Amino acid sequence: MASTLTMLITLLISVGYLYLFQKNKKLKFKDAYLIVAVVFGALSTAFLNIEMQLGAVISSAAVGVLGSFFPENFPTKHKGISIRTAIYCGSFIGMGSILVNNHYLFIAFAGLISGIYFCITSNWLNGFGGKLGTLAFVGVAVAYFLTYIFFN
Numbered sequence: 001m002a003s004t005l006t007m008l009i010t011l012l013i014s015v016g017y018l019y020l021f022q023k024n025k026k027l028k029f030k031d032a033y034l035i036v037a038v039v040f041g042a043l044s045t046a047f048l049n050i051e052m053q054l055g056a057v058i059s060s061a062a063v064g065v066l067g068s069f070f071p072e073n074f075p076t077k078h079k080g081i082s083i084r085t086a087i088y089c090g091s092f093i094g095m096g097s098i099l100v101n102n103h104y105l106f107i108a109f110a111g112l113i114s115g116i117y118f119c120i121t122s123n124w125l126n127g128f129g130g131k132l133g134t135l136a137f138v139g140v141a142v143a144y145f146l147t148y149i150f151f152n
Contacts, residue, residue, distance in 0.1 A: 006141060007141070007145055010137075010138060010141040010142060010145065013134070013138050014138060014142060031119040031122075033083065034083065034086045034115060034118060034119055034122075035086075035112065035115030035116060035118070035119060036115070037083045037086035037087050037090065037115075038086050038087070038089050038090040038093075038111050038112075038114050038115035038118055039090060039108050039111035039112055039115060040087060040090060040111075041063055041067065041086065041087035041088060041089065041090025041091045041093070041094065041111070042090035042091070042093035042094045042107050042108070042110065042111035042114070042136075043090075043094065043104060043107055043108060043111065044063045044066075044087075044090075044091070044094065045059045045060050045062075045063045045090070045091040045092075045093070045094025045095060046059075046093075046094035046096075046104065046107045047094075047104075048062055048063065048094075049094055049095065050098060056094075056095040056096075057095070059091070059094060059095065060091040060092065060094065060095050063087065063088070063090075063091040063094070064087070064088045064091055066087075067083070067084050067087030067088055067091075068084055070082070070083050070084055070087070072084070085132070086115070086118060088132060089114060089115075089118055089132040089135055089136060090111050090114065090115070090136075092132055092133050092135075092136035092137075093107060093110050093111050093114055093136045093139060093140055094107060095136075096140055100140065100144060106143060106144075106147065109143045109146075109147075110136075110139045110140045110142075110143035110144075111139065112139075113138075113139040113142050113143055114135050114136055114138065114139025114140075115139075117135050117138060117139060118135055121135070
């Protein structure tokens with residue numbers, strides 16, 4: 001029952017993001033570095049969490065601190081969003097439980113989905129708390145849902 005409710009909520013959030021994409025329709029190739037940054041943050045945090053056994057919070061904090069050393073306009077500041085924010089968004093994906101995030105390929109796939117949603121919502125919900133965590137949740141939930149449908 002809980003998993004059905006979670007999938008329903010994820011579906012509704014995804015429909016909302018797709019509605020925003022229909023209004024924006026400006027996902028361009030220059031957004032690719034933000035998507036790569038989200039995937040990098042997710043894989044880095046997962047590596048520190050799983051392989052180095054630092055724990056989820058310490059791993060996410062370490063990746064966030066390392067991401068803060070990037071120059072603010074590296075390579076350019078796109079729509080007011082820097083690469084730092086994208087890396088930190090990805091770090092929330094890597095914080096997931098080993099029971100769900102059990103393979104680096106899955107984490108990269110969830111990071112890719114979250115990165116796409118990150119670029120779609122770059123003009124919306126700025127200044128609202130929880131945007132990055134919500135994007136990470138939706139990315140993991142959609143990735144889990146798709147792998148469940150196609151590989152089970």
